[in-house]
Amino acid sequence: MTPTQTTVQNPTAVSNLTPVQTTVQNPAAVSNLTPVQTIVQNPAAVSNLTPTQTTVQNPATVSGLTTTQTTVQNSTAVSGLPVQTIIPIVQNPTEVSNVTPTQTTVQNSTIVPATVSTESPPTVSIGQMPAVPAAEAPNLATIPTRELATPIAPSQPLTTNPLFSPNSQQQNEISSSLQQGNSPAPPPIEVSALPPNFGTMIFPAEERFTSEFVNYLNLPPTRTIVTIEETQNTLRTVAQSTGVKPAIVYIRFVPKGSPIDRADSSSSILRVEQQIPASEELELVVITPEGAPLRARIPQTDRAVVMSAVQRFRNELTNPVKRHTHSYLPLAQQLYRWMVEPIEIELQARGIQNLSFISDAWLRSIPMAALHDGKGFLVERYSVGSMPSLSLTDTTAANFKNTQVLAMGASEFADMSPLPAVKIEVPAIAPQEWPGKSFLNEDFTLANLKAQRQGQAFGMIHLATHADFRSGSPSQSFIQLWDTKLRLDQLRQMGWHSPQVELLVLSACRTAVGDREAELGFGGLAVQAGVKSAVATLWYISDEGSLGLMAEFYAQLRTAPIKAEALRQAQLALLRQEVRIEGGMLRTSSRSLPLPPELANTDIQNFSHPYYWSAFRMIGNPW
Missing domain, CATH: 3.40.50.360 (Flavodoxin domain)
Structure with a gap:
């Protein structure tokens, strides 16, 4: 095996690969492909590989590939495809053969890893995933949990909670939910650093969220809105006094395709749309004690789509009939892919241990601790909380000495x-x-x-x-x-x-x-x-x-x-x-x-x- 940055999951056998930018997931057999930049994850046996960043997930057999960026989902057999062909929704093929397409994805795994790229200015490169050694294929419906460390390095071994070993009926239930909920792979998620001049400015979400709570709770309007630079100073103080490295994560909806935020030269305040536009997408902004703040736009996350997922997630968690099932898992993983996965590599690289979410309307009642990455819950890696806004939060250190x-x-x-x-x-x-x-x-x-x-x-x-x-x-x-x-x-x-x-x-x-x-x-x-x-x-x-x-x-x-x-x-x-x-x-x-x-x-x-x-x-x- 001579792979470069390759992850291999769950095939029975993967051999003789020379792949280029291909995602192949859950076929019974995929053959005669020659892709590049593929991730092959968790095979029982992986041999003779010479891939670069290749994704092949859950096939019974994957061999002899000759594909480049093709979407193939849900067919029994797909063959003889021309170059630059997109097959919109074909999932779980029994067999995919003789394919010579461009931009092809064969999907349906437990988790479809987000593709992360960077943009200027300045660029934070987090798109390169470390190689993952071959491992025994995990049960699809088993919910593993982590052995804790603070912080956890990306390569740290994880263990499985024996409690979560569903029976065959539960396995079928989760498999069905995952298959029904899958859609074609979204465009790459761009994660970039905010421009340096943002530090002295007021982040618009901080200003808007502060205003929302002040108006609703009828609080005194004389509130100083903290800048990004002041936020980082607060986080550094917390890290020094507690030994815990915190991060602030803003989650909000922004108009699709809008620029990063525009600075108003007259007031040095970044403006944001107040009305709900017809077309939106999620944006994550992460501020840590050190390093440039990061921004990620999540494609295909319209407000209605996200709100529906949030509602269904809570329903699955609280339904007493499903108290002994894992029906919540597909939605826990979907929300994780939207709200944590795009930024997690940087969170780990910066040693973050505590996450405080400052969220947009209709996102404030998500039980973030229960989001799941396919290996464990978010709470197994980070302590989690929420703030109305940092400007409305007393950030002085707690002192419980002699407290009653x-x-x-x-x-x-x-x-x-x-x-x-x-x-x-x-x-x-x-x-x-x-x-x-x-x-x-x-x-x-x-x-x-x-x-x-x-x-x-x-x-x-x-x-x-x-x-x-x-x-x-x-x-x-x-x-x-x-x-x-x-x-x-x-x-x-x-x-x-x-x-x-x-x-x-x-x-x-x-x-x-x-x-x-x-x-x-x-x-x-x-x-x-x-x-x-x-x-x-x-x-x-x-x-x-x-x-x-x-x-x-x-x-x-x-x-x-x-x-x-x-x-x-x-x-x-x-x-x-x-x-x-x-x-x-x-x-x-x-x-x-x-x-x-x-x-x-x-x-x-x-x-x-x-x-x-x-x-x-x-x-x-x-x-």
Whole structure:
């Protein structure tokens, strides 16, 4: 084997290749091709190769290729094709032979790697993938998870979580979903560095998102919008003080084909379209402590297409009928390809460990931790959080030394479902795990919440109760206390900004899916409450699952370098079944807690499905 930058996946045998820029995926047999720049991935046997950047995925046999950039999908047999022929949608051929086409792609693998190119000025070259040694072909439906390291090098070995070994029916289900969801390979994704003069300018997404939250939450309009240079300075300070390298990732829709952003010489502010144009595509902008900020445009990502994928992804995660399936996986991988894959090589090269997403409307309720690259979940590689905007976030370092927790909650409600595990959760946090006070049910009143906070400067406030982020004005969203609803527009009056509350935790809330105003309320929770950070859930999860994650989170918070890492470790503990139900007890990584009688006969044994752990979101300052 004499390959150059070649990846080989899942063929039974691949031999005698001299390929040129060809992608071949999932045929039963592909023969007589001679492609160049092909990636051949995970064969049982790979021999006599002399390829350069070649992609051949999941064929039973691939041999003797003579093709150049051709699209062949879904045919039983395709032969005798002329040069520069595009066959629009032909997938899963049983046999493809005697082909001499140009621009050909044969598709249908678990993941179609994004082709990444660069442009000036200045150019960041991330298009060259390292060679991947031959490996045993993985089961299509198996969901592997990573052994962690921070950061992870691209070539670091990964391991498989034995929990995720679906039966044949589940394998067929995932295979069918992947086949139905595939489309012809999109154009290459261009990743380029922003021009140097952007550093002193205000990035338009930062300005626009700040304005959206200020208007919705009725915040004082006198807000200083940070520049890209100031953003990098903040990230450098965080890296130096915590030892964790963070990155800000903006995800927004931009008019298709529009230039990078235009600078207005009169105000030095980059302008962006405010209306929703007829044709859009996703744009990622990444800012790291060091190195030029990066921009990537993602082809074929119209708003309607992306929003549909987001909606279906959440539906698959939260559907109770599918709690023991992996039906979410195709969509988790598709969203990953759009929102992470184009920038991941640079994230790894720069040693990034923490990602804070600042997202456009209708993208703020995506459970980013559950995005999947075919090898593992995003949370296995990075701690993840969201910000309304950096300009609205208090980025000063957290200090939990001598911090006490005010933990309050309700297990019974007049017109809402009971939360019996709250009776265990609240005292398990304070005073058992952290010093502080706890109050339940009749003592969980608005008057007592105010009185306790005024009498003692609790640095953390934990509220184990229902909360709802709804469409409409902030007054429509609320946190349910024992005696009343604490509305979102009332949070500022609680005085949690003086003295400063470091962390507010809501362990049982939900956000309306696909609703811009509900997302603004959820995403603006920390700034509206006057706290540095908040942890809340995107949807209601099981009472047992919330108890397990919260118990683990507060234990991890004692030693984690940043708050987002504590949440990440708690999520991983659920994923890996380190937190589970066993013998009528909730087992965490460090202790066991009794379940209340109401949950003694629960049929839930583990919380490894992302429904249980990916709903939890770090909002605001993740450090």
